[in-house]
Amino acid sequence: MKKLINDPADVVKDALRGIEAAHSDRLRVDHENRVIYRKDAPVRGKVGLVSGGGSGHEPLHGGFVGVGMLDAACAGEVFTSPVPDQMMAATAAVDGGAGVLHIVKNYTGDVMNFEMAAELAAADSGTEVVSVVTDDDVAVQDSTWTAGRRGVGVTVLLEKIVGAAAEEGRPLGEVADLARKVNGQGRSMGLALTSCTVPAAGKPTFELGESEFELGVGIHGEPGRQRLPLVPAKDLAALLVEPILGDLPYGKGDSVIAFVNGMGGTPLLELYVMYNEVAQLLGKAGVTVARSLVGNYITSLEMAGCSVTLLKVDDELVRLWDAPVNTPGLRWGV
Template identity: 50%
Template sequence: MKKIINAVDQVENQMIEGMVKAFPQYVKKLDCGNVVVRAQKKTGKVALISGGGSGHEPAHGGFVGKGMLDAAVAGAVFTSPTPDQIYEGIKAVDDGKGVLMVVKNYTGDVLNFEMAAEMAADMDGIDVKEVVVNDDVAVQDSLYTTGRRGVAGTVFVHKIAGALAERGASLDEVQAVAQKVIDNVRTMGMAIKPCTVPAAGEPGFELADNEMEIGIGIHGEPGVEKKPLETADEIVDTLLEKILADIDYAGSEVAVMINGCGSTPLMELFIVNNHVADVLAEKGIKVYKTMVGEYMTSLEMEGFSITLLRLDDQMKELLDDEADTPALTVTK
């Protein structure tokens, strides 16, 4: 295993400290572990908190800032943060308007975030609600979940719910729009090279030079099918077929996210998007906005995922609202 690190047990802490030193105008670190909050607390609004294991950068700390998250909590690589960490994050960002937790559907994340919410409610009287993102169409149940996994579609939840919160909406309203995004977003991914968790020292699965894995998750876990490597267009057709079969996108406007898994060249992501756009056009699905890049990675995994979000007028407006974070900036 080759990693550019100092010590396995310092990876997460040094990563967060390095991010804060790079973006002090956006984020600061709490003293209670790897929790980052907005450098300048925004008052008078519902606060959004999200997080999960490290290794998905820029998620989640990279989306802390104006129009998106108020706090992000990082556990060890691919491991849920502890309830205590999440609880401290909730306390730090609450301003009396309540806190919405955006949780990806992994058993550890769901249990720990819910435990933290109970602590905040019982000990501090904070009104905490949650949404659970489950956008992955590849599997119904996995090594880490009951039900579908939460993957790159989570970024759309951060953006749209964060925009409504920034406008001053109530906790119930912010929760409702977050759930609407979840109900209308679907994702599927693939990989041609696995990743290696520093503490494990070996890849999560093996692939020959001429093989690919279809339906991978974001924790280095294998997918649902190992098959011979195909062309970019053929891979896109496989992923889109499953996504388009899950929701009726006919006649809809959509937001598209082509998300790199950590080591996929931007050149290849644009090649993927080229065919995605053509297929959607052929099917009469209008692309309103496209995002291409690394938003929710899996360390150095080489591969990509496609996310489609079926939009209505409210979601389009909120998608276009200003955001200013280390990893995503939207200007009007």
């Protein structure tokens, strides 16, 4: 294992110190609880947005904390859910009197811990908490750490769009409904060319042959649909886009945000090659691309591979997508 780290046990601790040092203009970090906060949290009268999960998916979630997106992100160990104490601390700290939304990717540990935190926060301080779970991955029904579909790329788009709505001062019920709508209209699927190595494990999570790829891989390297011999980008794009299009389904006349995401170890050059193929497939299906996003936004350490997310949008969702955002990972309009 070759990594730019100190002791493998200190990776998350050290990275949080780096995030704080690099972004102290916008963020603050509670090192004891391992929570990254928007600097001005809690914002009076605004619904507080809390997310979090295992580390190793950066910039998700800590890189999406800031004006127009999250108020707090709880960082677990690499690929390990944060614990309820972290989520309770975050919930209390971002409660500006309008309640708190938990945005939870559908993995058993995350769901269970966020549920417990929501109950305890309500009992402790009377904070009103609503949870929304993302489950946009069409690859498999159940998986290693998930009952039901996994929450993946749509989480990025949801945090942006719902963050904009919260910034407008909308009440908790509306913000939660919007989050459910975004999750309901979003679908994703990914593939891996290589595994990744969790620092504490010291060896690759799984093995792939010299010319194999894993279709439908999870963001922790969980098995997907099948292992296949590698094919050109054009065919890889079809293997991702077709199951997505057929699932919602998306069709002629629909407008989408098209998101080609890198898993962490794939060059941007290749992501643009993939985006070209995805855009052509959408064109053939009569689907209009309203907005696009290409880059590494929900990663799996140094895994090579990519995922495609489509989110069906109306004018309102596009307006919220375009609204100002100021986070380390996504920034525009400010």
